[in-house]
Amino acid sequence: MxxxxxxxxxxxxxxxxxxxxxxxxxxxxxxxxxxxxxxxxxxxxxxxxxxxxxxxxxxxxxxxxxxxxxxxxxxxxxxxxxxxxxxxxxxxxxxxxxxxxxxxxxxxxxxxxxxxxxxxxATVSKPAVSQVCLSPDLMNISCSSEGDAVEFTLTLDGHLLLRTEGCSLRQSSGTINHQTEDRSSVSSVTVSLYGQLTGHLMCHVGNNVSRDETVVHLTNCGEVSSVCVVTVAVTAGVVSLLLLGLLCLWIKRLRNQSRPTTVDEGNGEAEIIYSHVRVTQKPRA
The missing domain is CATH 2.60.40.10 (Immunoglobulins)
Structure with a gap:
């Protein structure tokens, strides 16, 4: 996957x-x-x-x-x-x-x-947004926030994807799977979208006393060919973005090194030599 x-x-x-x-x-x-x-x-x-x-x-x-x-x-x-x-x-x-x-x-x-x-x-917290590519053609987008009676609005490049108002749900045309959770004043929504969609996704949250929003750029799932887990904190700012860029360049370089090479044995036939690369990452302490 x-x-x-x-x-x-x-x-x-x-x-x-x-x-x-x-x-x-x-x-x-x-x-x-x-x-x-x-x-x-x-x-x-x-x-x-x-x-x-x-x-x-x-x-x-x-x-x-x-x-x-x-x-x-x-x-x-x-x-x-x-x-x-x-x-x-x-x-x-x-x-x-x-x-x-x-x-x-x-x-x-x-x-x-x-x-x-x-x-x-209780006021809403700044929403946390996640994108999970299930396949090249399917992704899940989740948004969560702490607070009381949180209402969500999800848009992609200004086009409405989903809006919750109290206990009701409004969504744009198309197939969107919606899930909500409310545990210990933490609420969340999840939508399923076409995996090759890109653009700026905004999650806006609010209640009768506060509001906040987070904007992320969706990644084309069809262009991702390896498992990559990235966590970015808003407070990290530019440093996190630089580290993210370096990580992606490193993975790309390892993938290029893992491509098969050929050796000419002089008889017109080529023997394929494969190299195997495993990328591991220790969990943060």
Whole structure:
């Protein structure tokens, strides 16, 4: 089986920048607040002076309680509460949930009750793209990314190959086998294409809080005649490309040396002498 295997990855994804501000002041019914992991999370609870309030999560976890100017609650859940503003620090997935705010008057009467649903989403990582030549006429292209609710778009020289939207799939005309996986917040798609296609393949990933893309150049599987496994990291840049070029030149030189040669024995017949070359590569430590 002829294989070309190329992987583009990014070692570390940066945390999302920005602020998530959930407003409990303007909602007359259930509200929705959303943001990305790593963003600063702030709740605007009340504008009342010296209010009596209770804030619970999922109707069971006490986050904050203020009564008669005394502030109590689970200090591990927030950083500070000042002038009706609650700062919870950097958002994590555990902050997701249903929050209930109850505000009381000085006479103990309930003034308002507000529900806000908070959804914290993990940002997508830079997609890893691989090409595997199964034969001169068939290749598999895979793209994977970490994150929540990842949506994929694959294009070849600007022409749409595949697009996922939530749980649905859209694809261009032609035969494309599609597979998806979702394990530990890692999603991937795989398409099967004609092995002699070339061009710039782009994998674009995104969700409601982030997006990223990777572009690779497809190799013609019909021009590959030996098993070649290459791994390239995006962060390696020019150095990796130079090493890749040297490796390909080395393999080409070895193949030329392995071609059969003829020896003329003087009787008009030629004896074919074969040389055998084995290329091995030690796995990286």
């Amino acid at each position: 002829t294989s070309v295997f190329i992987i583009f990855t990014l070692a570390t994804a940066a945390l999302a920048k920005g602020v998530i501000e959930c407003n409990f002041l303007e909602h007359t019914g259930p509200g929705l607040c959303s943001g990305a992991v790593g963003q600063l999370l702030i709740f605007h609870l009340t504008v009342a002076v010296n209010p009596d309030i209770v804030l619970k999560k999922d109707n069971k976890h006490m986050i904050l309680k203020v009564k008669n100017h005394s502030v109590t609650g689970n200090n591990e859940e927030y950083e500070s509460f000042t002038n009706g503003i609650l700062k919870l620090g950097k958002a994590t997935k555990r902050h997701s949930g249903d929050y209930l705010l109850e505000e009381y008057g000085s006479n103990g009467n309930l003034l308002k009750k507000i529900n806000v649903q908070l959804e914290i989403t």
